[in-house]
Amino acid sequence: MGDQLTIACIREFNRSYTIVQGLLDRKFMDTVFSVTETRMLYELYSLPHCTAKLLVETLRIDKGYVSRILKKFERNKLIEKAASSQDKRTYEIRLTPVGGNLVADLINNTNERIAELIAPLSSNEKEELCEAMNRIRNLLEKE
Amino acid sequence: MGDQLTIACIREFNRSYTIVQGLLDRKFMDTVFSVTETRMLYELYSLPHCTAKLLVETLRIDKGYVSRILKKFERNKLIEKAASSQDKRTYEIRLTPVGGNLVADLINNTNERIAELIAPLSSNEKEELCEAMNRIRNLLEKE
DNA sequence: AATATTTAGTTGACAAAAGCAACCAATCGC
DNA sequence: GCGATTGGTTGCTTTTGTCAACTAAATATT
Numbered sequence: 001m002g003d004q005l006t007i008a009c010i011r012e013f014n015r016s017y018t019i020v021q022g023l024l025d026r027k028f029m030d031t032v033f034s035v036t037e038t039r040m041l042y043e044l045y046s047l048p049h050c051t052a053k054l055l056v057e058t059l060r061i062d063k064g065y066v067s068r069i070l071k072k073f074e075r076n077k078l079i080e081k082a083a084s085s086q087d088k089r090t091y092e093i094r095l096t097p098v099g100g101n102l103v104a105d106l107i108n109n110t111n112e113r114i115a116e117l118i119a120p121l122s123s124n125e126k127e128e129l130c131e132a133m134n135r136i137r138n139l140l141e142k143e
Numbered sequence: 144m145g146d147q148l149t150i151a152c153i154r155e156f157n158r159s160y161t162i163v164q165g166l167l168d169r170k171f172m173d174t175v176f177s178v179t180e181t182r183m184l185y186e187l188y189s190l191p192h193c194t195a196k197l198l199v200e201t202l203r204i205d206k207g208y209v210s211r212i213l214k215k216f217e218r219n220k221l222i223e224k225a226a227s228s229q230d231k232r233t234y235e236i237r238l239t240p241v242g243g244n245l246v247a248d249l250i251n252n253t254n255e256r257i258a259e260l261i262a263p264l265s266s267n268e269k270e271e272l273c274e275a276m277n278r279i280r281n282l283l284e285k286e
Numbered sequence: 287a288a289t290a291t292t293t294a295g296t297t298g299a300c301a302a303a304a305g306c307a308a309c310c311a312a313t314c315g316c
Numbered sequence: 317g318c319g320a321t322t323g324g325t326t327g328c329t330t331t332t333g334t335c336a337a338c339t340a341a342a343t344a345t346t
């Protein structure tokens with residue numbers, strides 16, 4: 001298949017999928033958290049022994065900005081900083097129970113939106129959807 | 144197929160596809176334009192008889208903000224406002240030749256990035272990719 | 287071991303992005 | 317004709333993000 005057609009197809013997909021993602025992200029807007037803050041919370045949720053440095057690297061945000069947001073999280077009792085014995089410049093960041101619950105809520109929230117999105121689909125269609133998504137991931141993750 | 148599995152699959156896809164989109168958008172960051180400005184330029188490119196109102200509605204941005212960005216575009220000779228004879232509150236927005244070329248450049252730029260992305264793929268794989276993308280669009284655009 | 291360099295994180299100052307509300311002028315509904 | 321609505325502008329504010337200078341700890345260099 002030709003590159004030009006493929007490119008056009010990908011452009012179209014991106015356009016339409018951006019709309020889908022907008023639908024799913026919507027609820028975040030209603031919360032007190034910015035997109036960046038939400039991304040950080042997700043990261044903290046999935047990386048149990050996270051550090052500020054790791055956030056900076058994986059999310060590619062300014063370290064000063066990260067530092068400030070973490071301080072805000074701390075004030076709000078969403079995270080705790082645990083001094084690392086290895087390296088005294090660093091500390092380990094953990095979600096508090098409150099913080100963990102909050103992230104879980106965020107996740108549930110998007111899950112509900114996703115559920116709405118796939119509600120019209122039959123079992124077979126859902127399977128097809130998953131297959132298509134996995135196929136795309138496999139093809140593009142060749143890197 | 145079960146909803147829970149499907150949801151997990153979609154979450155994974157979103158995560159990985161966000162990275163892909165990040166790669167494609169990257170170049171925008173290097174330009175003088177913000178994400179919103181770029182979206183507006185794209186919209187102006189594809190909607191020949193656009194108005195400020197239309198931008199506000201389709202992109203869901205504050206009208207004051209849109210007004211300011213349009214003024215900036217006008218200063219930079221990227222657009223022209225043509226008084227509408229129908230409704231004197233409104234004006235039609237057109238990209239100037241300069242503006243049009245600029246958007247074309249932006250598009251070429253992402254196209255090149257997309258080309259890099261699919262470079263490792265065989266002709267068959269490209270076809271599969273397109274099929275998978277179209278399948279997803281069809282399934283999710285049921286609305 | 288002393289010194290230089292790099293690294294993790296903080297802070298202050300600032301710029302860019304976005305939102306809000308008041309406002310003006312044209313249009314619509316009646 | 318007149319009030320209500322609409323498209324757009326403007327001033328003001330908040331939110332979001334960047335940059336550079338700085339501290340303290342860790343690593344590398346000699």
